[in-house]
Amino acid sequence: MSGVHIAAEPRVEFGKGAARRFRRAGKVPAALYSRTAEPIHIALPSHQLMMALKTANVLFELDLQGKKHLALPRDVQRHPVRDYLQHVNLLLVKRGEKVTVEVPVRAAGELAPGGLLGLTLTTLSVQAEATRIPQAIEISIEGLQVGDGVYAKDVTLPSGVTLDTEPDAMVLHVMAAPTAEQVEAELAAAEAEAGIEQPEPVAAAEEKTEASTAES
Numbered sequence: 001m002s003g004v005h006i007a008a009e010p011r012v013e014f015g016k017g018a019a020r021r022f023r024r025a026g027k028v029p030a031a032l033y034s035r036t037a038e039p040i041h042i043a044l045p046s047h048q049l050m051m052a053l054k055t056a057n058v059l060f061e062l063d064l065q066g067k068k069h070l071a072l073p074r075d076v077q078r079h080p081v082r083d084y085l086q087h088v089n090l091l092l093v094k095r096g097e098k099v100t101v102e103v104p105v106r107a108a109g110e111l112a113p114g115g116l117l118g119l120t121l122t123t124l125s126v127q128a129e130a131t132r133i134p135q136a137i138e139i140s141i142e143g144l145q146v147g148d149g150v151y152a153k154d155v156t157l158p159s160g161v162t163l164d165t166e167p168d169a170m171v172l173h174v175m176a177a178p179t180a181e182q183v184e185a186e187l188a189a190a191e192a193e194a195g196i197e198q199p200e201p202v203a204a205a206e207e208k209t210e211a212s213t214a215e216s
Helices: 016-024 046-052 180-193 202-215
Strands: 004-010 027-033 040-045 060-064 067-078 085-093 098-108 115-119 123-129 137-140 149-151 170-176
Touching: 004 027, 004 046, 016 027, 016 085, 027 046, 027 067, 040 046, 040 060, 046 085, 098 115, 098 170
Parallel strands: 004 060, 027 085, 098 137
Antiparallel strands: 004 040, 027 040, 060 067, 067 085, 098 123, 115 170, 149 170
16 A cells, blocks of 8 residues: 655644634644654645545654654544544554554445345444555455345455454345335335325325216
8 A cells, every 4th residue: 555645734823713823824733643652733725634544544744844754534523514534633653553444344345136235334434554454445245145144154255364353243235125016015105104195096185086077
């Protein structure tokens, strides 16, 4: 896994006012954590950081005042409405060091006819070298039948990656796909619960019209 080169600058101002000034300047307040030292407060370029964070467990190669640091994102805070980056916590790592991370799960292949895939876990917790974290863990669903399931212990992991998730945790399962009648019945029940009146069948409406005409 190649790292994303990004320039960092030290941060000595704190508080909401300082954070707003950084964001107006196109920067995001951040903190670098390690297991042995006090956190280092930094600021990172907003757009470059946002683009990099689209990759799960992206490895950052930070340049801070001429010193190089490797870091992984640990906590990303976004504005609840506008979704811009507010603050990011990073964990300092070293080459060859094992870290525990959540890696996205990706299903590959086709189910047997009549099956519907249910994804119980969207990520797996694994241990991997900081510079060799897989972007995703692929699970083959080829030929799985209704009622079949895949557990964490059944997943084939890339070389050098070990499972940290509970082995008996179900990752995905195959259920029977609903019939058209079942979908219509569920939709009708949901609309009834929401108080949405169903349109009268055309034939019934015509019968009512004819009856009303005859009476008059």
